[in-house]
Amino acid sequence: MSQLYASLFYQPDVTAIFSDQALLSYMIQAEVALAKAQAQVSVIPASAATLIEQIGQSALAKIDVDALAIATGLAGNIAIPFVKQFTAIVKQQDEDASRYVHWGATSQDIIDTATILQCRDALALIEKQLQSAYDISLQQAERYRDQVMIGRTWLQQALPITLGHKFARYAAALQRDLERLQAMKDRVLTAQLGGAVGSLASLKDQGSAVVEAFAAELKLTAPECTWHGERDRMVEIASVLAIIVGNAGKMAKDWSLLMQTEIAEVFEPTAKGRGGSSTMPHKRNPVAAASILAAANRVPALMSSIYQSMVQDHERALGAWHAEWLAIPEIFQLCAGVLERSNEVLQGIEVNADAMQRNLDCTHGLIMAEAVMMALAPKIGRLNAHHLVEQACQQAVAQQRHLKDILAQMDEITAQFSVQQLDEIFQPASYLGNIQQQIDAVLQAAQGASK
Structure with missing residues (x-):
């Protein structure tokens, strides 16, 4: 070299x-x-x-x-x-x-x-x-x-x-x-x-x-x-x-x-x-x-x-x-x-x-589509929920509107969620799964290795 x-x-x-x-x-x-x-x-x-x-x-x-x-x-x-x-x-x-x-x-x-x-x-x-x-x-x-x-x-x-x-x-x-x-x-x-x-x-x-x-x-x-x-x-x-x-x-x-x-x-x-x-x-x-x-x-x-x-x-x-x-x-x-x-x-x-x-917000809520679908699925079934949210996503893209605004005007959604509940679903921090437990597990593994 x-x-x-x-x-x-x-x-x-x-x-x-x-x-x-x-x-x-x-x-x-x-x-x-x-x-x-x-x-x-x-x-x-x-x-x-x-x-x-x-x-x-x-x-x-x-x-x-x-x-x-x-x-x-x-x-x-x-x-x-x-x-x-x-x-x-x-x-x-x-x-x-x-x-x-x-x-x-x-x-x-x-x-x-x-x-x-x-x-x-x-x-x-x-x-x-x-x-x-x-x-x-x-x-x-x-x-x-x-x-x-x-x-x-x-x-x-x-x-x-x-x-x-x-x-x-x-x-x-x-x-x-x-x-x-x-x-x-x-x-x-x-x-x-x-x-x-x-x-x-x-x-x-x-x-x-x-x-x-x-x-x-x-x-x-x-x-x-x-x-x-x-x-x-x-x-x-x-x-x-x-x-x-x-x-x-x-x-x-x-x-x-x-x-x-x-x-x-x-x-x-x-x-x-x-x-x-x-x-x-x-x-x-x-x-x-x-x-x-x-x-x-x-x-x-x-x-x-x-x-x-x-x-x-x-x-x-x-x-x-x-x-x-x-x-x-x-x-x-x-x-x-x-x-x-x-x-x-x-x-x-x-x-x-x-x-x-900024990058979390740039899709106008589309990144939370799965979160909405999974919250809706126990109420109307996963396939029906997927179809409904998919239609809402397509409408949001076509109209250049926030997905939450589209969903808030759909009877199938308002029948299941209040405005407050819908706001909570659209919080990215509310849809992190077991990420914190995974981080804890990695940190605990390090502590165990150091003993």
Whole structure:
């Protein structure tokens, strides 16, 4: 990603985790953990592991990144030239210790394990962002629980809801995202160590012991068996991130539509230089929504690559594994950027209550047609009530009059309702169903989760 666009689509801390320098650091961490694990079960000398660990602490500064980039294109993966450079760095200080660098491992072991370490650290940041979005949504659900607005289906005015109900729905989705993230951690944050074909034959009878020690060193789950060709763990991580992006995209779609000039019910927070136009001084564009919706458009395409990469050949794959190297970091970075922008808007959203009331009134009572029908149905039957109210709606539209005025002149209506009763039926706040109970349930679920 160009640095010119990074502030629009990414989040700097997660971007740093997936930088070239960070990847090399994680690979060094994996190599050091491997040596220490092998020393614990006497596969390599303890003195060699100690030296590899000591040298590893400063090895990053000695890596020739430019040479590594060139060599990677020739070798087919970054681990092969990396191991050569790291071994040479160790050899400069101790030739005996250098013999035990990368002992019994294969390139994919180091790359996969480094990737999992990246994922773990990035998921921790994303979880904090997600928790923040959830907490803010809960606060806004409570704050706006009584702010009546029109609900829309198929982009048309439908029935009254409250803004708090929208936020409660967002919060409920974000809570599910948090649960998904938590549920997968032990399953997906797993070390990779299998050697050439997954058998660790080079470690003789110590393979399983080394895997356990290796995972423990890195504070990762130890796998039952190698997973070089089974990529469901990586797919699950990416899938959860894609769901998070999709949920954020739904929120952004909502507020971008509500920002339309003719609706003007909510607005993204203002800031100097934000949301303007290069030619139209009056414009106030939903720039955060644009960034989020762009990511929500991009991530499914990346997920297609990830899903296709599950179909791998034999013990270690050609090409399919490689496709993850570009897609996984991009999905992480886009997800973090989406959450950063979502938090900004959720926290600072500007609400125009007058516009909400104006839009409730703009159909001249037609949005309350179902309320009238359901109040009338027990008295004359649902089908008869529907037919009667439908006729009244058609007349109101044709005559450009308020629906209540039309109904107040119909004998079938006045026989059933007083003027006061009809006025009460036409109050949007009187036809909100169980919205308040739903908001309460979302808030109570949050309280229960925090105990």
